[in-house]
Amino acid sequence: MAERSFKKEVQQLRIGAGEEFRGEGILAVTKGLLQSGVGYVGGYQGSPISHLMDVLADAQDILEELGVHFETSASEATAAATLAASVNYPIRGAVTWKSTVGTNVASDALANLASGGVTGGALVIVGEDYGEGSSIMQERTHAFAMKSQLWLLDPRPNLDSMVNFVEHGFQLSEASNTPVILQLRIRGCHVHGRFIAKDNQRPKFTLAEALANPKRDLSRIVLPPAAYVHEHEKIKQRWPAAVKFIKDNKLNEHFDGDVKDLGIILQGGLYNGVIRALQLLGLADNFGNSRIPLYVMNVTYPMIDDEVTEFCKDKKAVLLFEEGQPNYIEQGMNMVLRHAGIDTILSGKDVLQLAGEYTTAVMRDGLQKFLAAQRPELLPVIDVEPTPAPAAAANGNGAMEVAEVTRPKPVVKEQPISFQRMSKDMAEIVPLRPAGFCTGCPERPIFAALSLTQEKLGEHHIACDIGCHLFSILPPFNLGSTTMGYGLGTASTAAFNVKSSKRSISMMGDGGFWHNGLSSGIGNAVFNKYDGVIILIDNYYSAATGGQDILSSRAENPNRATNNPIIEAVKGVGVKWVKVIERTYDVARVRDTLEEALTTEVTGPKVLILQSECMLNKQRRVKPQFNKAVKEGKRMVKERFGVDSDVCTGDHACIRLSGCPSLTIKDSGDPLKEDPVAYIDNSCVGCGNCGEVSHAAVLCPSFYRADIVHNPTQWDLFKAKVRQRVIGFLQARRNQRLTQYSL
Helix, strand or coil, X not given: CCCCCCCCHHHHHHCCCCCEEEEEHHHHHHHHHHHCCCXXXXXXXXXXXXXXXXXXXXCHHHHHHHCCEEEECCCHHHHXXXXXXXXXXXXXXXXXXXXXXXXXXXXXXXXHHHHHCCCCCEEEEEEECCCCCCCCCCCCCHHHHHHHCCEXXXXXXXXXXXXXXXXXXXXXXXXXXXXXXXXXXHHHHHCEEEEECCCCCCCCCCHHHHHHCCCCCHHHCCCCCHHHHHHHHHHHHHHHHHHHHHHHCCCCEEECCCCCCEEEEEEHHHHHHHHHHHHHCCCXXXXXXXXXXXXXXXXXXXXXXXXXHHHHCCCCEEEEECCCCCCHHHHHHHHHHHHCCCCCEEECCCCCCCCCCCCHHHHHHHHHHHHHHHCHHHCCCECCCCCCCCCCEECCCCCEECCCCCCCCCECCCCCCCHHHHHHHHHHHCCCCCCCCCCCCCCHHHHHHHHHHHHXXXXXXXXXXXXXXXXXHCCCCCCCCEECCCCCCCHHHHHHCCCCCCCCEEEEEHHHHHHHHHHHHHHHHHHCCCCCEEEEEECCCEHHHCCECCCCCCCCCCCCCCCCCHHHHHHHCCCCEEEEEXXXXXXXXXXXXXXXXXXXXXCCCEEEEEECCCHHHHHHHHHHHHHHHHHCCCCEXXXXXXXXXXXXXXXXXXXXXXXXXXXXXXXXXXXXXCCCEEEECCCCCCCCHHHHHHHHCCCCCCEEXXXXXXXXXXXXXXXXXXXXXXXXXXXXXXXXXXXXXXC
């Protein structure tokens, strides 16, 4: 079950030549793949590219009609290795994954692929998860392109340009026998727009034809001496072929302007932001026409030296917008200009921030500094009244001195309140709220249990992993010391496999487990007789990437083999001590089992598999079924939890041990209780975690469960009347006693 369904939107993929396509960037890229005659597609989900995998999964019937093979890869390395089908055969293939973390995993396969080269077009679509909204370390895909000599496309973020560059990417790959990376920033992935479609194309050469006619070329296999030849091929043959294709097809764009002595060079993906920055300074109109000439690098690697020198040769100064560090393009461009004897001033990181995302505000400020140094008269100005002359003052000699009065220089018009200032003001009003688990998340009770375990046994070294469970490092749990990568939680405790009074604890999710944790974590632990505790969180999906099915998912997926238990894989690599808890909300049992794992005399890895379905996916699945049943008149019961205000002491230990968003506070309504009491709001999903935590931690018994019955039967109505009368009698008696006491 993916984060969202594209079943309705994917029908647009069927439209033909001349029809207008409207939709999101991800969907448009998929249409571009089909229009280009792609033969196979693979990949691994991850923001901001997850939706591309979801779109392809929902378009399975359309892909099958066209003879396109699609599969969800086990990892990015698997996806990259899939492109081997294009090495010897003229088949177009595309794979996708999340930015540098995905490329890190795929780099071994990519390096081999780039060395031997390809015959069919090979396209890697990378979701550049950089800057605002990013969930990873801040690095650039550009480095991988340079390292392995892969051509890097960074198209302008509009649907027409992105779709065209899907086709250009395949053509460039085939013209230069080199894999090509198509980089899509998060805003490009989700931009909405329109373009005129073309007909979908069946693959000109299919995978079935390749299997029926196998081909072998020893010179394409990365072994000496062929590997030594490949390095020279890249520079002497593939690079010139790529440059020729880029120039002949004008993949980089030049937009002229009337300010001839200045210029702006930019990565294609930054185009929308640069235009907006120019508009804010009055240097571009509402249609995007810039007064300053623009050289848009839709291909950021390789750099086309001739185009750079031609653009810069008659200009006084040029400003380069290059997002991120290191500034590879600026360094290379400086070398090109100096070797060509061109003395045009090249500004970049000297006026723009050195690192971080280039938002419109950042680019506006950098452009403002550049213009102030080169052509200040182009900046918008406002009149400033002269400073009033100060009163004359006597100097030490008795003479009168008057301070010099000058008319201040024109200044740039003040912009609206900055985001930074707004954030600061808001922070003074609204307290910081760290990211956390969803309401009812089955991982929340695991970390409540772990906190209780440490209260008894003391603090332990805890290694985290990538996934939802990484929120455990934040309040209220504050657990975990490191995170080294997806599925590498257990591997990151390898050095702590020493005798000590305390065992180390590591964790990983089911997504990370199948990604590479089984071999790098569990297998390594068995082989090296690791004596620590490993927590495997099985929430039935690759939840953090959008809820996609994986090997151990419980869903019956017609296109995938699911329901493969994690415990079988764990035992299969040799783990002897392994226990499964099928309901993570049983906080006391999870706590007791953790204590046993940390104190047992059994040596070797201790694996605890904790299972409960991701609540977000469960609600997506259950709510429509529940609502449908209610509408059909069926008796349905919804569990809700609450807090008895009379019993609650206002200590709030339950909140500190749970952190559930639905568990909040309200005024007690009792003048004798100054502190607010705990309260469960209407976002409660009835998981019962709050009560379980209170019971396990021996807190006050203020939590209760209420069953809300829809379409009650006559028996339900009768029981409700009896209960109301009994409760009413007891309340009246209590109020009478309270009245007596007050007298």
